[in-house]
Amino acid sequence: MTLSIIRLYHDLLGTYGDQGNAEVLAFRAKFHGITANIVDVTYNDDLPTNGDIYLLGGAEDAAQLLSLEALQRGDNLNILHMAIERGAVILAVCAGFQIIGNKFFASGQEVDGLGL
Numbered sequence: 001m002t003l004s005i006i007r008l009y010h011d012l013l014g015t016y017g018d019q020g021n022a023e024v025l026a027f028r029a030k031f032h033g034i035t036a037n038i039v040d041v042t043y044n045d046d047l048p049t050n051g052d053i054y055l056l057g058g059a060e061d062a063a064q065l066l067s068l069e070a071l072q073r074g075d076n077l078n079i080l081h082m083a084i085e086r087g088a089v090i091l092a093v094c095a096g097f098q099i100i101g102n103k104f105f106a107s108g109q110e111v112d113g114l115g116l
Contacts (some may be wrong), residue, residue: 003029003036006051009067011042013096018057021091025053043070047079053089054080056096061106064095071099071114080116090116 005026010019026036039048043066047054059067071077084090090100098104100116 001034003034004048004050004052005036005038006048006054007038007040008047008054008056008096009043009063009070010040010057012063012067013057013059015060015063016058016094018055018093018096021057021093022055025055025091043067046074047071047076049079049082051083051088053091054083056090056092056099058094058096060095064099064104065106065111067095068099068111068113077114080114084116 003026005022007019007022010022022038026038029036039051041047056067071080080090092100098106099113101113102115104111104113
């Protein structure tokens with residue numbers, strides 16, 4: 001078994017070292033005899049459809065809004081919905097947690113989240 005860990009926009013959502021969450025998950029998987037691959041997805045990339053865990057970290061308002069925009073682009077939101085339906089997990093902290101919610105405040109304005 002191979003665990004696919006998708007690290008979303010760690011260049012934007014890694015302000016507080018959240019990219020380390022992927023490394024911890026991979027280490028814990030290895031400890032239990034499970035091979036784990038970390039796939040880094042940047043702002044311009046489409047989301048992989050084969051993730052087992054999708055990670056979103058923390059950031060300031062501007063990076064949070066850019067990440068939300070990227071997740072709404074193309075088929076990315078559908079990919080996340082399909083991933084959840086097949087049993088994938090989303091680990092979202094800080095700004096990432098706000099992004100997957102219904103609404104959040106950024107730059108003084110209320111913003112619609114992904115509603116996941």
